Amino acid sequence: MDRILLKLSGEALAGEKHTGFDEAVVRDVAKQVKAICDKHIQVSIVIGGGNFWRGRTSDNMDRVKADQIGMLATVMNCIYAADAMRAEGLKTHIMTPFACGSMTELFNKDKAIEYLENGEVVFFAGGTGHPYFSTDTATVLMAIEVEADVILSAKAIDGVYDSDPKTNPNAKKYDTMPISEIVDKKLGVIDLAAAVLAMENKMPMMLFGLNDTNSIEKAVTGGFTGTTVTVE
Numbered sequence: 001m002d003r004i005l006l007k008l009s010g011e012a013l014a015g016e017k018h019t020g021f022d023e024a025v026v027r028d029v030a031k032q033v034k035a036i037c038d039k040h041i042q043v044s045i046v047i048g049g050g051n052f053w054r055g056r057t058s059d060n061m062d063r064v065k066a067d068q069i070g071m072l073a074t075v076m077n078c079i080y081a082a083d084a085m086r087a088e089g090l091k092t093h094i095m096t097p098f099a100c101g102s103m104t105e106l107f108n109k110d111k112a113i114e115y116l117e118n119g120e121v122v123f124f125a126g127g128t129g130h131p132y133f134s135t136d137t138a139t140v141l142m143a144i145e146v147e148a149d150v151i152l153s154a155k156a157i158d159g160v161y162d163s164d165p166k167t168n169p170n171a172k173k174y175d176t177m178p179i180s181e182i183v184d185k186k187l188g189v190i191d192l193a194a195a196v197l198a199m200e201n202k203m204p205m206m207l208f209g210l211n212d213t214n215s216i217e218k219a220v221t222g223g224f225t226g227t228t229v230t231v232e
Contacts, residue, residue: 001220003042003116005143006033007135007153010051010077012210019051021080025210029154030084032216033121037090041220042116044146045123046139047081049073067131074135075100078125091120097129109145116146136194144201151198151205152219153190158209159227160189176228179205189229198231205229 008029015022033043052073056066075096082092093115095107104125105111115122127138143151157165158173160182165171179199182189189195189207198205208215208226218224 001041001149003146003148004036004044004220005139005146005148005151006043006045006216007139007151008045008047008077008081008210009155010048010073012154012156013047013077013081014051015211021051021077026081026084027087029081029210029216030088030090032214033085034088034090035217036220037119037121039220040119042119043121044112044116044142044148045078045081045121046135046142047074047077047123047125048135049077052076064131067127067133071098071126071129074127075104075125078123079103082121082123085121091118092123093120094123094125096124096126098126100126112146122146134191134194136191137197140190140194140197140201140203143203144197148203151203152216153205153207154210154216155207156210158212158215158225159207160187160229174227176230178230178232182229198229202231204231 013025014020015025036043049070053070078094082094085092094104095112096104097107112122124142127133127135128141139151160174160177161171163171179195183195183199186192206219206226206228208219
């Protein structure tokens with residue numbers, strides 16, 4: 001693989017704190033991304049906002065406003081993670097689909113690819129810029145737009161199971177799974193709209209646990225133990 005899009009869940013970045021940032025976790029991610037970039041693999045990143053905000057706080061809250069708060073949560077996450085990666089010697093850029101003053105720059109496909117080809121890390125924050133779409137959908141959309149080879153999805157869970165491993169100790173993990181099965185069975189591994197978009201555009205994914213040792217680097221260099229989502 002030459003160009004990847006790394007999706008990080010906000011909850012995974014929070015670590016055992018379950019909210020906000022776990023600095024040790026973020027620093028470890030930054031070191032792994034630096035190691036990947038040193039192998040001349042181009043890296044772009046999308047981060048969810050679940051460590052700060054997830055859905056509406058009550059049924060009285062407008063869905064559009066709730067989703068806008070979620071978009072801003074992803075911007076905060078990207079600013080923090082980008083700073084951690086700069087501390088590792090990487091040059092980073094944060095792109096959003098809407099203006100955020102001097103904090104980010106507006107997304108432009110040609111500019112994003114130029115940055116990636118220069119070995120710089122590009123963060124895509126703010127989701128799609130529209131309500132009713134998850135960061136899963138933004139992840140697949142951005143991967144398609146910048147012509148990534150694969151999506152690496154680092155979650156709080158280490159792959160795709162036939163049932164919830166938190167409640168079923170005998171849950172079976174899949175090594176591979178076709179994207180069509182995720183869509184047909186509505187498995188909820190990723191947002192359904194995102195899964196359909198990935199299926200239609202043949203964008204493969206690798207799902208794994210962020211907390212596993214060097215899991216991001218292993219997804220690229222070997223030793224991957226998560227679930228590969230195929231598109232053939």
